Structures are given as structure tokens and as C-alpha cells.
Amino acid sequence: ETFGRYGGQYVPEALMPALEELTDAYRRYVLDNEDGFMDEFRERLRTFGGRPTPLQHAEKLSERYGTSVYLKREDLVHGGAHKLNNALGQVLLAKYMGKERIIAETGAGQHGTATAMAAAHLDMPCEIYMGRTDTNRQRPNVFRMRLNDAEVTPVDVGRGTLKEAISQALRDWAHSVETTHYVIGSVVGPHPFPQLVDEFQAVISAEIREQLHEQTGTLPNSVVACAGGGSNAMGTFHHFVDEESVDLYAIEAGGSSLDVDEERGVAPNSASLTTGTEGVLHGARTRVLQDSDGQIMESHSVSAGLDYAGVGPELAHLVETGRVTPESVDDRTALAGFHRLSQAEGIIPALETAHAVGWLEEATPEQLGEQVVLTVSGRGDKDLETVLEETATHDVPAAPEMDVFSTTGGDRNE
Amino acid sequence: ETFGRYGGQYVPEALMPALEELTDAYRRYVLDNEDGFMDEFRERLRTFGGRPTPLQHAEKLSERYGTSVYLKREDLVHGGAHKLNNALGQVLLAKYMGKERIIAETGAGQHGTATAMAAAHLDMPCEIYMGRTDTNRQRPNVFRMRLNDAEVTPVDVGRGTLKEAISQALRDWAHSVETTHYVIGSVVGPHPFPQLVDEFQAVISAEIREQLHEQTGTLPNSVVACAGGGSNAMGTFHHFVDEESVDLYAIEAGGSSLDVDEERGVAPNSASLTTGTEGVLHGARTRVLQDSDGQIMESHSVSAGLDYAGVGPELAHLVETGRVTPESVDDRTALAGFHRLSQAEGIIPALETAHAVGWLEEATPEQLGEQVVLTVSGRGDKDLETVLEETATHDVPAAPEMDVFSTTGGDRNE
Amino acid sequence: MSESDITAAFEDRPAFVPYLTAGDPTFESSIEYVEALARGGADVIELGLPFSEPIAEGPTIQQAIVRSLESGMTPERFFEFVETLGVDVPLVCMTYYNLIYQYGDAEGPRPFVERAAAAGIDGLIVPDLPVEEATPLRTACDAHGVDLIFIVAPTTTDERLTPLLEHSSGYVYVQARLGVTGARSDVSDRTSYSLDRLEGSDLPAAVGFGISTGEQAGEIVAAGADGIIVGSALVDIVAEGYEDDLTTEETAERLEAKARELTTGIIEQGRPRSERL
């Protein structure tokens, strides 16, 4: 199954039967609610995951941009990001399929922690592949996974980040496919994963639509979501794709520059939709960051969760058809967005989300329209250290002073 | 106003007019919903705070204890703990009262971060007093407060923890009382604070009661909450106090021992209800950890959020009348509870909550009854480092191995 | 009600009321320091009995309290301190309510007041005890002839002033500015206002919070005060002596000199109380 030119199943033959089995399970359980699968999924999302999440009118952002800005609060989902929507769905599906074990890859650790939580909740053994570099720079998330009793297996290949972790998870799956389900973390990979993950994340836009209708009786003019692999963006857009009056903006990580260093095989950004070219990566034809030979480039973003050289094929297709507008925001603008939301609204966003917030500053009034919905894909607790370091490096305006540790006084009276 | 022998207003004369003003505002805005205060509060709790939080049936704990265990998921409130219920209420009240500035104390940083978030959300300048020791051991929470644009002022007095921070906040308030509201973080302090905070936290038990009735049509047999200052416990108990059939258990931090070291002025626990004696601390008569002269002792708990030498006067009163049963759980049992909830249910609890979870293991079937509600007062992300250290120290059974960082391999094929 | 020794001390001229934390930094040197203040002209002396949570004190007195507690000060030692002192001016004990409440068998304030009176304490100031909570202590004080001194704050409303004055004896402690104790270079405008409000009272009005020089003392007396209370400026001298390793005698001399400076400031501006009423 493809989305225009994109999608497909570019995987080893050994995995094809598992993908057929998964496609069958997807149709029966997810699309047809066989054995009440979707009912159970929705109930667990509610009581375990904390759904529905609020759609909050953001007073100060609205004032700043002269429009009504609504925030979809996925940062309040259990685990701190939208990732649980998908992880819970897939682990539950694996259980319905009679699988005995769960594997997953993780980059920044958000998908890994969500999967570990879901696996603990549903009593499934779980192993998470994580690049060695990421295990070292995302220690708290490694701890969280271990606390939920998941195995965490560092991957020592390549740069040791998300790309390598996905490749390694695919290798494990090629080995263990008969008993194991691979919980992929975004709308990427071979069919049916992009559709499956989209279906689980679509709850975001279903709620937005209903909540905004309750609050204002209307559809939004524009919907804004950050996009790395694209699960947050696809989940946020899903129920608006057929509404032509709603503009959809996918905000990518512009990193430090949109140029690429072909010589070193490095793209200092993760803007696959904006600067990528058609290619085949991790099981799907999509837009990827690659050199002219087709070797995949090392991507970069201040946000580990956006730091990926590919993007979901459906999102690539929606961009190609003009339905979704891709925009990219550089590290510095994202950091400024991080501080703006923290200070103005009392919400510390994930650095992924900060890209979407940063883009509001660059958007024209025509792009925003009268009602904007922006999904806060996750909370920023995981990013505190990075933000502190990067804020200093980038000299971001309006960042708070962090000299509280260097003073010795504390008393107010002399 | 007092609760039996407890409560009162033991503060400098300079603060008395402010307490009178606050009592008046409490009656008008909170009790009588003047100017729609409570409507706005509830609406903001919903859209900004993420309420209602779920009441989740915990499958594996239920199986383990042969009863139905329900978890009230305050860990899903914005900021990661029940603390926002109170902070948002008080900051909003300060705004209705025409105050121009917010101060607060914080120990572990949860109340400070909640207040900083609420103040950013409502556009109020905010200063948080935090003991020097706590600023150093709770750096992420200091960062979060600073990111929300709150001033964080370390307090260099005494041991530099919560007790000193409260004293210092009271001193600031004595100075700034005409323009400033002091957002106290628990059901402690002079009247009307204990009632005010209780009223804001009562949303917890209001929701529990409604949600359990929806799910089962009944009242619970027992309700369990951890208690430091007691705001989580009072919020959880509030709407059950008049239901004599419901047993109420306040779980305190037993620390390393319930004995005290009078010589050194140290109590190696924070079990004021269990081992404290009547005294006057921070504006109220209540049960406190003190030596025979009346000097306040340094308390201890593995959980910084429970580490306080006093307790709310209303809770002290409910214990004295036998309505609430105090139980204490030591550090090791709490750590075991932490790991049990993380592994069995996929919820990493705050170390405060872990005391309540740990107690389930020690409770008799008669105490638990057929339906138990336990409030997960907060999430444990803030406690990861402490748990790792203390778990090793205490040799807690069923704790996961944390050797993922020490291995070098990662590949599955040799 | 017959006039107390304390009230009488305000008669001839505006009184100089110094404060020191008893036992700071040691029992023995603290005795010397208090006696030095008496030599320097103190009319009434406030002695702090240290409590671990002094919510009304600024950093200067907080540190004095830490030093005193570390040197072993307890309520019982405090009474021995009072009994050891060789001064003949009225003594006021300033402490927090929990220590009073816990003394003896924690059966209320009576045992503390009884023991204090026996030791030679003439009055009590309890900064965390507003009039609303003071009835048991008031009763115990009345029973043992001990004055109970309340603080009038700049924020004290007119409605609060009447019951506050009714419960007061000895003198009224006029808090010159908002905040906690501590030496300041400015004297609040509110002082005059506060003094004006007390004109109908029978009790002398002593002004405290922030006075550190003879000149300030004189200004406040000129504004109509019946006395001045000086704490942090004196505790600062004790702290300096402690930190700079001065001998007890050197520090005592400095204290006596500071006391003289303040007394002189008062005398220059002061008239007998009968003329001021």
C-alpha cells in the first residue's frame, strides 16, 4: 500500500510474512474493532493514558499574534508526550495477535519510555534498542525504561543515534519475528506501520476537532505541528486532511542550516520534507536526507526527537500534493519558542514542540488565520540540560538568567 | 479558626491584617464563588491543569492484594503532581485580591514549580524561596522555575531545606505583605491557609467519588494517601470525611527509624502524626517533631516532599479524633513500593506516593476492604537519581539492574 | 492595676531598651555583654531566648540564635542566665510561643511564666503570638505579675489596635517599619503615624526595628517616642567580636560605647514622660 509515490515495504523477505500478518491484524482489530480491540484501546488511553487531553486557549500567545491560539496539550499524556497513544495501541495489538515479546527503537527515549510503560501496563516483556550516544545523553529516559522493567540495549554502530537504533531493531525483528512485535515509534517504516501509527495517533485530531467545536463551533483556520518522523503531525492533521478550508503546517527542524555537507555526509538539519529527496529508508519510499549516491546522511537538530533523516511516507505525499505546507525553523528560533511558551504560558514544552511555537513568530497573519491550533507534542523536562547548554551557545533573547547556583546570598534583609 | 486543639494564627502582628484580608477573600471568592472565582478556577484547572485526572483500576495490584485497587492519577496534572491544584487556586485568588506579586517556599521543588507555572500562566511576578541544600539537590526543578521566569532565592540558613524556606518566605511576607500574596504549599500555616489549601485540593476527592460511583456505583472501603504537610491527604480525604463507612489512611514517612536523636536534634523520619507532639510551628498549633524544650527537629525522609517536621492541623485533628488512621512506612518499604508500581503498572510514582504504595504491602485485608483508592500524588521523574542511589544503599528487592551503562556490547549476533 | 517596674523605667526620660540574644556566643561572655549595656545606660533590657524557627527575625538575629543554640542555650539555662546577671534594670524575655508552651509538662504557658518570674523576668515579648492567641499566656502573666508586651505593626488596623492595647502591659513595642528585625539606615515615615495612633494609651510606646545610631534614636524620641529598642545594631557588635576573635572585654567595651551613644541621643532630645503625655 502506498501514498502516491511513497510508502511500500522495502524489507527483507524474512519480515514480509510478519508484515502481512500485521496488516491483517490492523484491518481486523483496528479498522473493524474485532473483539472490541478499539474499545479496549480507547478505554486504556483514557484511564491509563489520561485522555482526553485539554485544548487550551493560550491567552498571551493569542494576544501576541493577534489571533486565537489553541494548544493541544499532549504534554499531559502519561509519560509526557503523544508517544503513548501509539505505543499503547501497538503493545495491545501485539497482545491480541498473540505475540510474546515487544521490541522498539528509541532516539531521545520518548518512544522507548512510552513503550516500556505500555509493556509494563500490559505485562509484556520488552526490549528497547537505543544508540550508544543516545543512552549516554538521555540517561534519565534510560532509567525510566529500566524502572519499568524493560531491557535497554545500546547500539554501538555508526553515530549511535536513532537511525542506527531503527536498523538494529529491524535486525532483531528479522531474527525474532515469529514471537515478537516491533513497536515502531513513528509513522515510518514499511506498510502497514505508517497507517497503523497514524490511526493510533489520530485521536489527537479527533479530540481537537470535537473540543474546538465545543468551544467555538468552528473548524480552525490553521493547524500547526512539529514533524520529525511525523507521528505528531499526522495525528494532529488526520481528521482535518479532508477539510480543505483548514491549512496544515508541518514544522521541521532546520537545525543550524539547510545546506548539506555532502563531503562529510552530514546534513545540519532534519528537514526531510523541505530539503530531502525521494529515497528508500527503513522499509519505505519517502523523502530522505541523502547524498547524491543515495547514502543516508547524519541529520542534526537541537531536538533529539526530530533528529531523523527520513519522514513518514504519508506526510511526504501530503506535502507533495500541496495539502500540507512544510516549514522549517532553525535551532535558535526553536529555543526562543521554548522560552516563550515557558514564560508566557507556564508550559515548558519539549524541544520538538518548541519548533512549532517558534514558527508562530515567523508566520504571516494570513497563514495563521483567526484560529490556530498548535499541538504541544510533549513536555520539556527531558530537555532541560540541552536547553541550558544550547541557549548559552546560541545567545537566545529572553532566556532567563541561570545564575542562581553561583550566588551565595539568599537573605532579603541586610 | 481551629480544628479541635489544632490550628490558629501564630504569626507576627504585622501579618495578622493580611490573614484577615485573606480570610475575607477566602469566604467571598472560594466559599461564595463571588465574581465567578470558583468557575474560573475550575475552568483553568481543566484546560491548563488537565483535570479531571483518571481513576484507574490497577489490574496487577488488584490481583496481588486480592482487592480492587484504584489509582487516582494526580501524576498526570500539569507539572506532574497535585501541587498545581493549590498553586493555581492561590495565584488566581491573589489576582482577584489585587495583589501584584507572588512568593512561595519550596522543598523538593514541586510546589515551587507548580507556583511558577501558575504565576506564568496568570502573568504574576513570582519569587520562590528554597533552601540552599535543596537548590543544589533539586537542580532540574530550579531550572524549571527559572524557565517559567520565577526568581529562585536560595536560603542559606540552618540545614537549608523546607523548614528554613518556609520561615524565610514568612519573613519576606512580613516585609511585603501589602502587595504580595504568600502561596503556601500545603495545608499548613496560619488560618485560613489550611482551609484554603484543603478547599483547592478537595477536587481530588470530589473526582474520586464521582468516578468510582460511575465505575462501580459504590463508595470505596478505604482511601489511602501519603502525607507530609498533608495537602494530598486532605484533598484525597475531603469528600469522604463525613462517610463513616470509608476508612482513611494517611501514610507518613517512617524514614530510617521512628526513634529520635534528641541530643543532635534529629528525627530520622517525618512521621509527625505518628511520633510528633503538640506544638506551634509556622503559624499553627499542630503535631510537630520537636525536642523536649520545644526546639523543632530536623526531619528526614528519602522523599524530599515528605521531609517536614510538621503537618496540617486539620489532619492532626482528624487523627486525634480517630477519623484518619496514620501509618508510617520506612524508606526501604517506600522504595520497594516505587519499584512495584513502576514494574507492575507502568507508572513511575513520586517517592511521596511510593510510601502509600509500599503500605499496601503491609496492610491487612481487613484494612483494605474490597475497594481501595490510592492517590498517585505525583510522578517520579524528579526522583530518579535519588531512587538509584537509595535503592543501591537499601538493597531493595525487585529493583532493576542498572548496568546498561557499564556494558559495551549491544549487538545481538555474535 | 499598679504601674509595673517596666513602665516605671520610662518615666524620667525616654527609655533606652537594648536587645541581645542570651548566650550569644557563650553563656559567660553574654553575661558580660548584657552587663555592659546596663553600664551604658539601658533602662530596660530585652533578652532573647533562642528558638529554632525565628520567623520574625532577620539574618543578624538569626545568626545570633544559631550561635546561642550551638553554645547550649535552653530555656532552663536561660533562667540560670537571668539569675546570674548582675544588673538592676527590668528584664524582658523575648521568645517564640512553642518554647513557652512546651516548658515543664507541655501543659500550657503557666510553668514557663512562673519560672521566669522566679528568675527575675519582668516581662515577655512573643513575636509569633498575636492578641487572638494570647489569652492563656495573658492569664499566666497576670497571675505572676509579669508584663506581656505586644507589638504594634505598621499594618495594624485601627480595629486591631484597641484589643491589642487592652491586652498590653509594660510598654507597647512600636514596629517602625515592615519586615523583620535588622539595622537600617532609614527611619520609616510610618513611625510618627504609629506614635500618633497610640496617644490615647496609658502605656509608654517604645519604637524598634532598624535603629542603629544615636542620631536616629534622637530623631525618634523627638518624634514622640517614649523609648527606643535597639537589637540588630548591638548583635552586630557581638557578631563582629565573634568573627574577629576579639576578647570578651573588647566587645563588652564596644557595646557599652554603643549604648552610651544611643543613650546620649535619647537624652539630648528627651523630656520626662509626664511632659510628653
Added chain:
Amino acid sequence: MSESDITAAFEDRPAFVPYLTAGDPTFESSIEYVEALARGGADVIELGLPFSEPIAEGPTIQQAIVRSLESGMTPERFFEFVETLGVDVPLVCMTYYNLIYQYGDAEGPRPFVERAAAAGIDGLIVPDLPVEEATPLRTACDAHGVDLIFIVAPTTTDERLTPLLEHSSGYVYVQARLGVTGARSDVSDRTSYSLDRLEGSDLPAAVGFGISTGEQAGEIVAAGADGIIVGSALVDIVAEGYEDDLTTEETAERLEAKARELTTGIIEQGRPRSERL
């Protein structure tokens, strides 16, 4: 359809099909290594063109790919490599689909196949290209007389087997066990089952994944295989040579010796293919 050179190589006896990553660790020494395998008895040689995301490879070949990429291997250099080789056995290029797709103007697989055929490549194996996605490549291969070899996995269902064999040419790569490439000491029971399933096919069946000794090779041939594919066991020798700083000649000799061991194992158990059919 006339039988290809590759298929013909399986005629006389079961074929020995070694794999090396081209350019590992350098262009020049890799040429020597491939030629050593030919001398050691290779009937067909699989040459890896390295891709940055080799999702079907175990750690041994992953590391070979890293070494090759670091030494500057590209698709164009790979074709030069093939053109430089002095061997007279059929050559199969093993690579991932993105490199094939991107070659030339990224207009599909045709330019790659054309160039490969011109360079002397006789067949292609693309581990991440299942039959469902293979039509464009199949078309290009047919147009240029290049075989397209598919892998039959232990999990391949009977329903999948028919179209898979229809699209295959050259030989069928029988994956002996689940997982990724890598030398193993055991040979899966599933191998016999897989070979049985292929009995109706016209194409020779070569078994790969995990074979490292002449003894194993003999066992598999005895079980009915038309050929054995050995990769990781040979790459290990290259890696050891690289890590232990051996000369190119020393490593080439070791490779030739290993090839002989494997060829001998095959010959001892092997019969002509006509007798096996």
C-alpha cells in the same frame, strides 16, 4: 529463457559462492582478496556494494561496510572495482535498493543495471527488495541480461514462494535461519525443509547464513543444496587482517585457504546437478 552464466556455474557440482564487501578495507587489497577466493575455488562471487543502513546485516558485515565506506567506496568506484577484477567466474552485486534507485538521475533502477551489466556484473541481490516492490528492477534486469536473485526465508509462506520463484533468476538464495547475516556454529533444521520446498524449481538453490566451515558446507550439500554461500566467515578473516595489521598477501592467503576448505567440503559431498534434480 536460456540458462544464465550464473545458473551454469551450479551445473557440474554444488557451487561455492563466497561474499566479500568490495573495498574492504581498501580498493586495492579488496581486489586481491576477491581474486584469492577465485583461486580458492569460487564458482560465483557475491560482491557487496556498501549502503549506510544495512538493515539485513549482522555486526561482521556492518563493520566491513563501515570500513569500505570510509575507504571511499561509492557505486561508481564499485563498477571500477568490478572492471579491475581479474577473475573469470560470474559476479553478483549485493546492495540495498536506495543505491540502485538513486544511481544516475534517480530515475529508477535502469541506469544502475545498465552500468552494472557493462562493468561485468551478472546478477543482483537486494536484501531490502521483496518481490512486491521488485517489478521495476526486474524489468531493467531483463532488459540487460542481469539475473535477479531473491532470498527465500524460513518464514516465507507457500503462498509467497510461487511468485518469488517466478521472479527469480540465476539461483535462489536460501536463508538457512532467521536473523541477519553472521557466522554460526549450528545449521538450522529448517534448511532441509526449505530445500524440500524448492524441489520443483528450475533454479539452483544456494544456502547461506551462518556457514563457516568445510564440514558445515559438506553437511548442507549432503542435505541437497546446489550451492553454499559464505560471507561473514570470510569477512572475519578480512577484519582480523585489518585489526592485526597483516599484509594484504597474508590475508589473501588465509582467504584462499578458507575457500579451499569450503570447496573441499562441497566436493566431498557433491554430485553434478543433473543427478540431484
